[in-house]
Structure formats: structure tokens, C-alpha cells
Amino acid sequence: MRRVYLDSNATTPVRPEVVAAMMSVLTEHFGNPSSIHWFGQHAKSMIDDARQHVARLINAEVSEIVFTSGGTEADNFAIRGIAESQKAKGRHIITSKIEHHAVLHTCQDLEKQGYEVTWIPVSRDGVVDASSVRRALRPDTILITIMHANNEIGTVQPIEEIGRIAEEADVYFHSDGVQSTGKIQVDVRKLKVDLYSISSHKIHGPKGAGALFVRKGTILKPLLTGGGHERNRRSGTENVAGIIGFGQAAKMARESLTSDMARVAELRDLLETALKSRIEFIQVNGENAPRLPNTTNIMVDYAEGEGLVISLDLKGVAVSTGSACSSGSMEPSHVLTAIGKTPDEAHGSLRLSLSALTTREDVEYVIEVLPGIVERLRDLSPYYKKV
């Protein structure tokens, strides 16, 4: 069966060059980077190279990159690290209603511990209004955490503007850049963020590796204590293979970002236009907002997202829906709820996310199979009456 992968916001295929780089670590360069000897030194220098690649991708200094086990840890580290280090100053945090669970649940956990969190709403197009962040500031605000690009609908937030607000107010600013990195230009200096999360597996690297950008001078309490790795910021023997793969992926993402993403945007637009013309009653979420070039989130009226995803999978097409059964129960996504969608609308949503490895044939195949699937689901829907 033909297999088409359009779920790149969930994870991406690992590039062959990344696999090759990792293989050398797994087979030859197995040393512990903390060791004095040749084996250790070699591993250490490979990590340094990787750190440079990751730093360059977001215009950071090498010393500002802390490797973690992924985006989730980076988010936790940033938020909990600031919450702990700044608690004498205050216990107020500002975030948005459309954050990834890694941020959302971390903030909720801090609420239970006595922190106060202001949840900034978004427009119907899925964008935070920077001025509402300014209005939410208080003397005891210690952290603003607003994601750069949303993983479900792909909307890009006004991080630069919020960065200026945070700088003026002298409040730490974290942004979850897991989805934006590798898809749009990221310059942490321009964005004026103090902390920025990245994940390897969203940019064709391996899973279980990521990084937190920590601006020089940022006071952050470590999550993990131990041997004092990563300049005392994150203890634990490094996931060398993962980090090397991440570095290689970051290098390749930077080299080809402009051309790859121009092509991806073109394919995404082709997909959206074709689907809109072939299927009635569909809407694109966040259509009028600045968006990632690779993501389209469509709402298919009179069809269940779950039925769409499974039917597509049976035809070899991998996508996802806005009602994740993540905790076992069928909850409409908080992101779609935040942009004003009803649970029914959210259940009918479909996210298609492309990557640099997506081909025109992939997109054409989806354009060919999806309309028939929607039609079958609608024929079975008691609410759908053809006009």
C-alpha cells in the first residue's frame, strides 16, 4: 500500500544523514563525554559540534544551549526553573490558552503549588494579542511563557512584540519553539526571549533529544541534579547519539530552510486550495493568521475526525485530528476550544502537516482520496442533508 505521511507536527522521519551520524556514535564513539581519555574526548567534541549546529539554527551562543531529553523537558525546565529561582520575587506567570500540554500542564501543576497563572485568550484566528500580555503584567510577574508556533493550527504568535514587552517589564520570557524551529527563521536575539525550547524529532532528528536555549545570565534552578553536566544546568550522562543526530538535523534544517519551506508552503497551499474546491463545508482554522508553512488544520462539517483519520490511515495516509484521546477520554482540543470552536466542530477537525520530505505526489494522493472518505462519512451522518 502507498503510505503518505502528513503528520509532521507529531514527528518527522529521520533523515538518512542523521541516521549515519548517529550510527558512528552507536558503533564507534561510545565514550562518556565526561571522561578524560581519548574515547571521552572524542564524544565530547562531537557534542560540541552538535551544540554549534543547534546554536546556529536559532542564532544563539553555544554556551546558551542546554541539551535535554526533548521539548517536554525543555518546557518543564524553563518554567519550573524560573518559578523556583524567582519565587522570592513573585509567583505570577503569564501564558496563553493554546500552549502545548508540556507548558499547559506544567503551569497547572504550579497553580496547585500556589503560583498564580493568567491564561491569555487568543483571537478566533488563534493569535495572542501582545497588548493583552502587557495588561496582564503585575509587579509579582516572574515569567511570560507563550509558544512561538502552535502545533495544532500552526499559527505564529507575535513573539518579538511580546519579547519587547517582557524586556521593558524586566520579566523572564520563555517561548516554546518546538514547532517553529526549522520551519520559520528563528533568531532568539531578535525575538528577545530568555528561554526557548526546541525538539529534535520535529526537525528530522531522533526522538528523546532537545534543547533549551538559556540566555546568558538567566537564573534557572536545574530540574536534574547530579554530576553537573551541561554547565551544571542539566545533570546526567549525555544522550550522545541523540544529540549528534539532533546536531546533524539542525545543520541540515538551517542549510535548506528557505528553499525547503518555500516548496512546503506551495504544497500546503495546493492541498488547501484543492480540498476547498472538492469538498463543500470545510474551513481552514487560523487561515487569516500568520501561519507555519507546513500546517493546515481543516474543519470538516458533518464528519467525525476520528472516522476521517482512521479511514485515511486505511488508505495509507497518516494525519491527526483535533480531538486527541490522549488521556483516554474524548476531549475536544483546548486549542480549538480557545479559538471558539464547539466540541462538535473540534471533533470534525483534521490536521495535515507536511515536511521537507513531503512530495507533490503525496499531496496529490491525499487530494484524490479524501473527498471520497468525507462523502462516505457524510452519507452516514444524520445531520448532513445535501443542499
Next chain:
Amino acid sequence: MIAVAMSGGVDSSTAAVLLKEQGYDIVGLSMQLWNQRRRLPGEESASEEQELKRSGRCCSIDDIWDARRVAAHLDIPYYVLNLEDEFEKTVVSPFVKSYLAGETPSPCILCNNYVKFHHLVERAAQIGADTVATGHYARVRYDETRGRWLLLRGKDGRKDQSYFLFGLTQEQLSKTVFPLGELSKPEVREIARGAGLPTFDKPESQEICFVQSRSYGDFVEQYAGIGHDKSGSIVNTQGDVVGEHSGIHRYTVGQRKGIGAAGKPQYVMQIEPQLNQIVIGEDARLHRKRFALRDANWIAIEDIAEMDGPLRCDVQIRNRFEPRPAAVWMENGEVLVEFDAPQRAITPGQAAVFYWDDVVVGGGWIKS
């Protein structure tokens, strides 16, 4: 394409094996029915430690893990469908209401009627599967002369599950296959072993899935949020108060309840929800011939109202019960059943299923 409802047990797994061997295009579906982590209204509010303990628990009642392993082993597409809302509305909530109304409910039958053979079938159709297979021990056959789909007992009489399927409509039967209908349990285990299923020797679960380790009584109280204090009187057949009960939902007709004045064992004869009262009496008085039925479903015949004269058949009034001859007829809009000989403990809330030998004629719920 055939959708196989996979619970993770040996039976449904083997059903998938058989269909795959027969060359059908199949897809495995499991149902997420109940969230074990969920706190019921009547459960004490949990401490953080309890919350954490809860979070280590699996959120599913069906052994979805096992089903997934089996599907991977068979290399078939497999999905978990979330049917929690449907399950709660059509099974759990009626289960609790039924106990509180003094009945003894049969949630597995409700689950079959509403969740498996209605909602699951609907979802299967959405993904392009026009037929659903389950691991029930029962048989479906089309009868040309009657022009009807028939439901028959499974060939292995000891494992037969047709009793739980009496609510299937003609439409549902026409879209259902029971691949184990002709097999015995040992044969099924043998097939499972032969196919290398990771679960071939898994024991069968007998519990009602959502109740799990609680007692039914505790579950009913916690779900309804009614607390423990539902006590009331136990009376004898003369109406004298002879004791106190701990909530009518904790009793079932026929259950033994103490020793009477004459030294004879006493049994629950009747549960009276309006009076919050339980009537006990001697075993001999538990035997009756006649009862009324509600929500009847007819399979082998069009409708009881169309019959001239009473329907003669054998009637089964609980899961483990040898069917006994009876007459069934309509009177004043009500279906009445009368056994030829008195039967012990005809229990409201249980299903009564009518048979002609192996053929299920129809069935309904015992009303009174």
C-alpha cells in the same frame, strides 16, 4: 471489510485469526469504554497521594494493550475507538438506576445492544467496514422460508452466549458474524495457541468491567453519590419488621437473608423501592409461574402481537439457567410469560430469552 471487535481476550482474538485465515480484509477495533482514573461523585475527595496512585492506573477497562499486541501479531490495522459517553449513557447509568429501582440489572446485555451492536457498528461503517465480527459463542443464519435472520446458540452449549444477544435486530444480525459459533472453548484455545497469539492462555474475566474491584453496592453508591445511609426495613410476608437492610441496591431476589422464626432459612422475595423495604420469606414462596416483560425484541418471529394463540417455547431467565417450557402472549399491550411449572426467583431487571431448541425466538426484560 470486516471490523473485529477486539477486547484483548482469547475469544475475540481468535475470531480475528479465523477471519484473517479465511482471507477477509479485516480491521481490529477496541472500545475505550470507561476511564478508571475518573473519580465518582460519591468517592471521597482524593489526597495528592491518591491522585498520584490513580495516575499510575490504566485508563481503560478492556485490555486494550493485549488487543493491540494481538493486532500487531496478526499484522492487521487496529484502532481504539472512544465510546465512553455512549457507554455511560446506555450502560452504566441504567445499571445504577436499575439497582436503585430494586432490580438486578444485566449490563453486559445493554452493552451488546447499545454499544457493540449499535455504536460500534455505526463507527465501523464510517471507516468502511460494513460487517462487524465479535468473539461471541453464537451463530447467525439467514432463514429463507421465514425471510428472517436467525440467532442460534453457539455449538458449544456450555459456552453459548446467545442469551446476551437477544436484543439484536434483523438489521444488526444481517451485519454481524460470529466466527466462533461452531467451536468449543478448547478448540478456540488450540487455534489461539497454534496462531502464536500472545494471549492464548489468558484467563477469562468474570467481573463487570467498570465495577472492577469494588462491590456492586459500593459502585452504585459512589456513582449515584448517595452515601451509605440508605438503610430501611426488612419485613416478613405478614409485613412485620424483622430487621434492617443496608440499602435495597445491595440485595437480589432469591438471595438468602437470615433464618426465620421457625428455624427455616429466609430469602429475599421482593424488593420494594417505594417503601425502601425488602420482603423476605421461605424458599417455597419464591416460586412463581408468571411474569410480565418489557422492551421485548423478536428475532425468529415478526411480532408476538401477530401470533394467533400463545407462543410455546423454552424460557431462560438468567445466564446460568436451564430453559423451561412456557407460554408467551400479549395481553392489554403487555407481554406475559407463564411457565408450565413454577420457577424459583424470577428476578426483575434480568433478561428472559425465548428459545426453540437452539433458535432464539426473542426476549425481553423481566418487569415484575
